[in-house]
Every structure is written in C-alpha cells, then in structure tokens.
Amino acid sequence: MPKSLQCAQVRSLRWRLLRTVCIAALLGLALSGALSYQQAQHEAEELMDGHLAQSARLLLALVRDNESHLADLAARLATVRSDQANLYEPPLEFQIGRADGSLLLRSEHAPGIPLSAATGYSVIEHDGHPWRMLNMQAASGDYRVQVGQSITLRDRAALEVAGQSVLPIAAISPLLLLLIYYSVRSGLKPLDDLAADVASRSPENLGPLANRAAPSEAQPLVAALNRLLFRLRDTLESERRFTADAAHELRTPLAIVKIQAQVAQLSPDANDRQHALRQIVAGADRATRVLEQLLRLARLDPLARLPNPVEVDLAELARQGLADFLQSVDARDIRLQTAGSPLLVRGDAELLQIVLRNLLDNALRYTPADSRIHVFARRQGGELSLGVADDGPGVPPTELPRLVERFYRGREANAEGSGLGLAIVQRIAELHDARFEVENLAAGGFTARLRWCRSPTA
Incomplete structure (x- = not known):
C-alpha cells in the first residue's frame, strides 16, 4: 500500500x-x-x-x-x-x-x-x-x-x-462508549456516501456531486469538489474541442500541400512546378497560422483569470502595436487615434497586443485595398475602449452575433483566414473583464473594440 x-x-x-x-x-x-x-x-x-x-x-x-x-x-x-x-x-x-x-x-x-x-x-x-x-x-x-x-x-x-x-x-x-461509536459512525455516514460516490465515478462522469445529504460542515468541501469537477470538465472539453478543431482545420491545408507536392513532382513544366511550390508554401503558411491560433486558444481557455495583471496604458499600447504591425505588412492607409492622457487598465499587455493584431489583420483581410483603417484608444465618459474601425462594406446584420464563433468566416468564406481571430479576442476580453463589441457604423464601415464599461482605475 x-x-x-x-x-x-x-x-x-x-x-x-x-x-x-x-x-x-x-x-x-x-x-x-x-x-x-x-x-x-x-x-x-x-x-x-x-x-x-x-x-x-x-x-x-x-x-x-x-x-x-x-x-x-x-x-x-x-x-x-x-x-x-x-x-x-x-x-x-x-x-x-x-x-x-x-x-x-x-x-x-x-x-x-x-x-x-x-x-x-x-x-x-x-x-x-x-x-x-x-x-x-x-x-x-x-x-x-x-x-x-x-x-x-x-x-x-x-x-x-x-x-x-x-x-x-x-x-x-x-x-x-458504544452509543458514542454508533453516533459518530452515523454522523459521518454522509461523508462515507460522498467518498463512495467519488470513488465509484468513471473518468467520464464529471457531473456535480449531490450536496443535499451532506452536513453543513461538509458543504464547503462539496462545493469545492464541484468547482474542481467543473474546471476538469471544462479543461477536458477544451482539449477535445482543440483536438477536433485542429483535425478539422489542418485537414484542408495539409491535403492541399500533399496535392500540390504531387503536382510539382509529376509536372514536366517548370512554371507549373513553381506554381505548385508556391501553393505548397501558402498551404504551409495557412496550416502554421491555424496551428498558432489553436495553440493560443488552448492556452487561454483554461484560464479563470489573468495570472499577473499589471497597469497597461491603452494609448501607448495602441501606438506600439500599430508600429510593430506596420513593419510586417504592406503599407495601407492605417491611422491612429489616441487620447493625450494615459488610459490605464489592469491587464496583460501581450494579450492586448494580440487583440490589436487580430483586429488589424481582420480589417486588412476583409476590406478593399483602398479602405481606410483607424486604430483607436479613447475615453468616453467613464468608459475606455481599444479597437479598430474601417470604412469598408461592413458585415450583414444577421452575421454580427456569429463573428465570435470559432471557424466562422461569414460572407467571405473563401477569404484567407482561420476563423479563430475574433474568438481569441472574445476570450481575451473575458479575461480582462471587458466587453467585445462588433457593429456596423451608421456612416458606413465596421468597428470592433474592447470596451471597459467604467474606468478600471476609478
């Protein structure tokens, strides 16, 4: 033993x-x-x-x-x-x-x-x-x-x-003494029943424990065990979802890579071979992008709260994030609108940078080349917001609620992308106690932002 x-x-x-x-x-x-x-x-x-x-x-x-x-x-x-x-x-x-x-x-x-x-x-x-x-x-x-x-x-x-x-x-x-023994044994029987319930469960049975029969002294223990079971269930569900999502999303780019490799191997024409090789590189890039997004989601899903939140200035974060983004993409008409004073929230600067990159990437991917894009960090009343707006065609109103669903690409189903960017933004918003909002602008265009309903430092 x-x-x-x-x-x-x-x-x-x-x-x-x-x-x-x-x-x-x-x-x-x-x-x-x-x-x-x-x-x-x-x-x-x-x-x-x-x-x-x-x-x-x-x-x-x-x-x-x-x-x-x-x-x-x-x-x-x-x-x-x-x-x-x-x-x-x-x-x-x-x-x-x-x-x-x-x-x-x-x-x-x-x-x-x-x-x-x-x-x-x-x-x-x-x-x-x-x-x-x-x-x-x-x-x-x-x-x-x-x-x-x-x-x-x-x-x-x-x-x-x-x-x-x-x-x-x-x-x-x-x-x-005999009465004391039977009294103690009878009094602790609910704990024995609780232990038997836990011991008899299979790994797949992560439902909550029944706490009605447990004495009041054991209620905190039952509640803590139920919270643990809920977390385990969510973690296992996240792992299953990650496995299923990865298998689903990687199947297509890997199949394309295989087909294009076979085309390049069998094609006698040099131009056809070059085209096939470029398709292989594009498929590998897409698979890499999907895998990165899936790994990021897998890291964020189990978190109940931010591990080490610090004060972050949204205005400075927007300036630095836009500068880093412009170094890795072709020049576009992207403008920055920030307040002069610091806009402080408690959060994780790296995760908020991911929010900004995903929103900018979506704006570039789903708007025409001549569209103007605005990155903003501002205060309105007691509320702070960080987001990206464009003057593109916008999104059909019926699709707005579905944009945060995983692998949903909306009307641009053929556009490059994994359909995970906004789902990641939504998860980061939850960890920062912020609301993620998407809407069509009245004058035309589309905006996506994180909004803190009141100033976190107030």
Missing part, C-alpha cells in the same frame, strides 16, 4: 473523533465517579454521626425513666446490640453518668474516657484504632452520655455506600 494511503488511514477523521470523544467521556465519567464517591462517603459519615446523636438522646431518655433499674437496663441494652458482621450497623458503645462525671452505666467495650470531657464530636484512640465519639448532656443538666463507634467499621460502611453510588456509572460506561 502506498505510504500516502497509510498516512490517510492513520489520520482517519472517524477514529480521531472517536478517540477524542471517548477520552473526553471517560474523563467526565471518572470525574463524576470521583465526585460521587466523595460526596456519598461524606453523606454516609454525616448519616452515622446523626445516628450517634439519636442514640445518645434515646439513652438519656431511658436513663431518666429507669434510674432505679439501671442494672436491668444494661442487660436489656446488651440484648439489642447489633451484629458486628452487619456492615451498615457498626456496634455502638456508650457510657452514662451524672453531671459531676460519676459513671452510672457502661457498655462492655466502651472506651474509658472521662464523662466530664467537652460535649460534641471527637476522635480518640482506643485499643490501637481510631474511634468517633459524641459527648452529650441532658437539657436538665443532670445526666451525661457518651456514645462511640469504631472509625474503621464506619469507613467500611461509608466505602460500601460510596461504591454502590459509583457502580451505576461504571456499569453504564461501556454502553455510553
């Missing part, structure tokens, strides 16, 4: 969540158990102290009513002593006497401490073990009583009570 997959399993969200929740639950149960144990033990001690006080009052009442029969009272009290084996009834030892400290009655194992000790609870040492003692005086002040219990036996009873209070928490812990 690849190392990356092993890491993915180790870092499973389900097990990380289970581990965290279970540890938190166990810590909570342990803390709850410890507090419950401590509280139960404290309450058991309070209960047994209350039992000591109640026993002391009963003894005081019995002594007052049976002072003349104390010997019989001692015998009867001995018969009701609890069994030491009963954890919840630790033996009660007592001493009864008068207010002056003289002893009247004493149990067999009672600690021998003076009855004159201060009233209230105290802890003493008796036969090597701690004892809890209570000294109490009657309301009339004539009798005093002293009762006590072994703290060791009391602690056993308190421990049993506290343990019984913690036992339900310990018993419910496995059930709670």
Whole structure:
C-alpha cells in the first residue's frame, strides 16, 4: 500500500473523533465517579454521626425513666446490640453518668474516657484504632452520655455506600462508549456516501456531486469538489474541442500541400512546378497560422483569470502595436487615434497586443485595398475602449452575433483566414473583464473594440 494511503488511514477523521470523544467521556465519567464517591462517603459519615446523636438522646431518655433499674437496663441494652458482621450497623458503645462525671452505666467495650470531657464530636484512640465519639448532656443538666463507634467499621460502611453510588456509572460506561461509536459512525455516514460516490465515478462522469445529504460542515468541501469537477470538465472539453478543431482545420491545408507536392513532382513544366511550390508554401503558411491560433486558444481557455495583471496604458499600447504591425505588412492607409492622457487598465499587455493584431489583420483581410483603417484608444465618459474601425462594406446584420464563433468566416468564406481571430479576442476580453463589441457604423464601415464599461482605475 502506498505510504500516502497509510498516512490517510492513520489520520482517519472517524477514529480521531472517536478517540477524542471517548477520552473526553471517560474523563467526565471518572470525574463524576470521583465526585460521587466523595460526596456519598461524606453523606454516609454525616448519616452515622446523626445516628450517634439519636442514640445518645434515646439513652438519656431511658436513663431518666429507669434510674432505679439501671442494672436491668444494661442487660436489656446488651440484648439489642447489633451484629458486628452487619456492615451498615457498626456496634455502638456508650457510657452514662451524672453531671459531676460519676459513671452510672457502661457498655462492655466502651472506651474509658472521662464523662466530664467537652460535649460534641471527637476522635480518640482506643485499643490501637481510631474511634468517633459524641459527648452529650441532658437539657436538665443532670445526666451525661457518651456514645462511640469504631472509625474503621464506619469507613467500611461509608466505602460500601460510596461504591454502590459509583457502580451505576461504571456499569453504564461501556454502553455510553458504544452509543458514542454508533453516533459518530452515523454522523459521518454522509461523508462515507460522498467518498463512495467519488470513488465509484468513471473518468467520464464529471457531473456535480449531490450536496443535499451532506452536513453543513461538509458543504464547503462539496462545493469545492464541484468547482474542481467543473474546471476538469471544462479543461477536458477544451482539449477535445482543440483536438477536433485542429483535425478539422489542418485537414484542408495539409491535403492541399500533399496535392500540390504531387503536382510539382509529376509536372514536366517548370512554371507549373513553381506554381505548385508556391501553393505548397501558402498551404504551409495557412496550416502554421491555424496551428498558432489553436495553440493560443488552448492556452487561454483554461484560464479563470489573468495570472499577473499589471497597469497597461491603452494609448501607448495602441501606438506600439500599430508600429510593430506596420513593419510586417504592406503599407495601407492605417491611422491612429489616441487620447493625450494615459488610459490605464489592469491587464496583460501581450494579450492586448494580440487583440490589436487580430483586429488589424481582420480589417486588412476583409476590406478593399483602398479602405481606410483607424486604430483607436479613447475615453468616453467613464468608459475606455481599444479597437479598430474601417470604412469598408461592413458585415450583414444577421452575421454580427456569429463573428465570435470559432471557424466562422461569414460572407467571405473563401477569404484567407482561420476563423479563430475574433474568438481569441472574445476570450481575451473575458479575461480582462471587458466587453467585445462588433457593429456596423451608421456612416458606413465596421468597428470592433474592447470596451471597459467604467474606468478600471476609478
């Protein structure tokens, strides 16, 4: 198994969540158990102290009513002593006497401490073990009583009570952990379904993932995956379109090159051979031009935005672009109209130069030789525009919307060209947040321009 997959399993969200929740639950149960144990033990001690006080009052009442029969009272009290084996009834030892400290009655194992000790609870040492003692005086002040219990036996009873209070928490812990496991598993099931949906898809299935069943926390992930799928689909579609377009457009010039090469090879006449060779060169030029345009489109299609936009002066770009263009074509009546002040937009100067070259190339290719061509970069109100206009015959109105379609050449179907120039201009306009507009002029002629609806630097 690849190392990356092993890491993915180790870092499973389900097990990380289970581990965290279970540890938190166990810590909570342990803390709850410890507090419950401590509280139960404290309450058991309070209960047994209350039992000591109640026993002391009963003894005081019995002594007052049976002072003349104390010997019989001692015998009867001995018969009701609890069994030491009963954890919840630790033996009660007592001493009864008068207010002056003289002893009247004493149990067999009672600690021998003076009855004159201060009233209230105290802890003493008796036969090597701690004892809890209570000294109490009657309301009339004539009798005093002293009762006590072994703290060791009391602690056993308190421990049993506290343990019984913690036992339900310990018993419910496995059930709670099981419920946590199934809750986490159920809560993450939409993610499992989403992963299964992605894993079961074929490379051709790039449709959006269903996000209705996904929890709100997973919605951003589903949205990001859908955006990725859309981009992949667009990229693959662009590649398929590029392949189909290249095959379609290169078929004709390559066929012409092959035919003309065969003509040149078989023709005995030198002039015919030269003509065929010129046709071969022209066909190769056309194939090269189509290939360049296709490669340019293939580079522009996947872009969602410009990678590194900078400020570009449209006026300076128009001047430089026209100067470069005139160096590579025959002289024509091409004029430049620009504003005196800079016309700044954020964009890519190289792509905008391609726009200008394509528009100039179209103007030269589809207008008569005596036509005048204007290159302009201007500001009108808050809008900036860069484009080319001519005084040629224009374009039939029904064809205007189709000029940006790929490989559409309009009425000049036999003219040289690939039909990709304006499609490239349209794509560059989209990347620059500009509108590409084509229209026939009212006074005659045709114009094509990029228009920014408001000044990008405003």
